[in-house]
Amino acid sequence: xxxxxxxxxxxxxxxxxxxxxxxxxxxxxxxxxxxxxxxxxxxxxxxxxxxxxxxxxxxxxxxxxxxxxxxxxxxxxxxxxxxxxxxxxxxxxxxxxxxxxxxxxxxxxxxxxxxxxxxxxxxxxxxxxxxxxxxxxxxxxxxxxxxxxxxxxxxxxxxxxxxxxxxxxxxxxxxxxxxxxxxxxxxxxxxxxxxxxxxxxxxxxxxxxxxxxxxxxxxxxxxxxxxxxxxxxxxxxxxxxxxxxxxxxxxxxxxxxxxxxxxxxxxxxxxxxxxxxxxxxxxxxxxxxxxxxxxxxxxxxxxxxxxxxxxxxxxxxxxxxxxxxxxxxxxxxxxxxxxxxxxxxxxxxxxxxxxxxxxxxxxxxxxxxxxxxxxxxxxxxxxxxxxxxxxxxxxxxxxxxxxxxxxxxxxxxxxxxxxxxxxxxx
Numbered sequence: 001x002x003x004x005x006x007x008x009x010x011x012x013x014x015x016x017x018x019x020x021x022x023x024x025x026x027x028x029x030x031x032x033x034x035x036x037x038x039x040x041x042x043x044x045x046x047x048x049x050x051x052x053x054x055x056x057x058x059x060x061x062x063x064x065x066x067x068x069x070x071x072x073x074x075x076x077x078x079x080x081x082x083x084x085x086x087x088x089x090x091x092x093x094x095x096x097x098x099x100x101x102x103x104x105x106x107x108x109x110x111x112x113x114x115x116x117x118x119x120x121x122x123x124x125x126x127x128x129x130x131x132x133x134x135x136x137x138x139x140x141x142x143x144x145x146x147x148x149x150x151x152x153x154x155x156x157x158x159x160x161x162x163x164x165x166x167x168x169x170x171x172x173x174x175x176x177x178x179x180x181x182x183x184x185x186x187x188x189x190x191x192x193x194x195x196x197x198x199x200x201x202x203x204x205x206x207x208x209x210x211x212x213x214x215x216x217x218x219x220x221x222x223x224x225x226x227x228x229x230x231x232x233x234x235x236x237x238x239x240x241x242x243x244x245x246x247x248x249x250x251x252x253x254x255x256x257x258x259x260x261x262x263x264x265x266x267x268x269x270x271x272x273x274x275x276x277x278x279x280x281x282x283x284x285x286x287x288x289x290x291x292x293x294x295x296x297x298x299x300x301x302x303x304x305x306x307x308x309x310x311x312x313x314x315x316x317x318x319x320x321x322x323x324x325x326x327x328x329x330x331x332x333x334x335x336x337x338x339x340x341x342x343x344x345x346x347x348x349x350x351x352x353x354x355x356x357x358x359x360x361x362x363x364x365x366x367x368x369x370x371x372x373x374x375x376x377x378x379x380x381x382x383x384x385x386x387x388x389x390x391x392x393x394x395x396x397x398x399x400x401x402x403x404x405x406x407x408x409x410x411x412x413x414x415x416x417x418x419x420x421x422x423x424x425x426x
Contacts, residue, residue: 191215191291195227196300202393203227204300205234205266207288214380215284216257218266220393224297230265231293237265238288243281245274249345249400253277256350257284264350264395270379301378304405308372309413311420319417322346323425326358334358336365338419346415347388347397362424364396369419374412376405384408388415 005019012022194206198220205218205227218234221227237259244256248270255268255277268284271277320341328334333351336358340346349361365388374386383401386408390396399415402408 191287193231193291193293194298195224195294196298197224198300198303202303203297205231206298206300207234207284207291209283209287214269215280215287216255216266216268219264219395220375220389222393228293233259234265235288238285241265244351245277245281246348247274252401255281258350262350262352267398270381270383270401304376304378304384304408306374306376306409308374308416311370311416316417316421319414319421322418322422324362324422325425326355336362338365338415338422340414340418345400346411346418347399349397359424361396364390366419368396369416372416376408376412386412388412 008019008023008026011026012019015022017025191207191209194208196204196206198204201222203221203224203226205221207215209215216234218227218230221230234257237257240260242258242260244258245253246256247253252270252272253274253276254270256264257266257268258264268277268280271280322338322340325337325339326334327337329351331351333353334355334357335351336349338346338348347365349358349365352358352361368388368390371391373389373391375389376384376386378384379401381401383403384405384407385401386399388396388399399408399412402411
């Protein structure tokens, strides 16, 4: 901050003021500049908002003119009767013109006073008849013929075209209402089943929610087909199996799904609150059966590379001693817990219906822990946890989570020694 003090001292000497007065004046100038910038930004935002509101108002008022176009066919139909009267008038005029032509013929037949007059009238009347007939034929050829030939042809075509336009207009209105009906019926939110490859010969199945959150992870299968068949097993267990909520030593929660034969099928993700974990169970029950299965295999995050340390008798004997303890849960089921010498929980076996089965679980843990049958995985928070499995790669138990892979490896190596050395507490 020395450079700032030097600048202020220089300015103070230049304007003839002391150090603190110059500093306060500089601060006030900075505040005024910041306020001016803020006012300019606010004014620009308000101006942009007014333009958007004006554009929306213009869009809402634009589509009002559509009903006027639908009334045009009715106006065309009203004019048709006036055109249809023209042939009738033309026929009446022809009749009126034809009737005077017949009058001279009747007059020549009645008035026969003298032969001279009759001869003169007979000679004259044919001329009159010829003229009238020529006039009539000319009028008939000029007036009625074109009207009768042109208009009847034009009318059927006009009438044939108009009915074709009306059904099209009616068909467009229901199509416009279709989106409104689609909005009322909201689609059911479903998840998705994914088959993920963890290693060359290990596959698991995942159920993810519609937002992409992983809801549960299955046990390991040796083939893709095994993982896909396992999805059907999990779906059946969701309906008839048992969900168990487990609390870790860090105070977080996750659920396990077991079959009716108490086999561990899958486990859920880690949740900070018990209610969040229970809500996740309800979501799994709601979406598991209807969620589609992805056809392709997903390349998920591989297991962390872990090579078990060879344990000697000396290493086991030199390790601190913990204890095994058989405990019961709220439902009266039995499970075995391995405690460190300081009372920290290292692992717990799955709940079983009898104490003798829980004791057998301890021997199963000792055998596979000494063999180093562990895999290290990561949860959705990026923490590492281990899974102890048997020779068939079925999960025996799941360990606690740790921030680093080294901490997780150190914990499981301690579990290997404690599991083999620690006695069973009465």
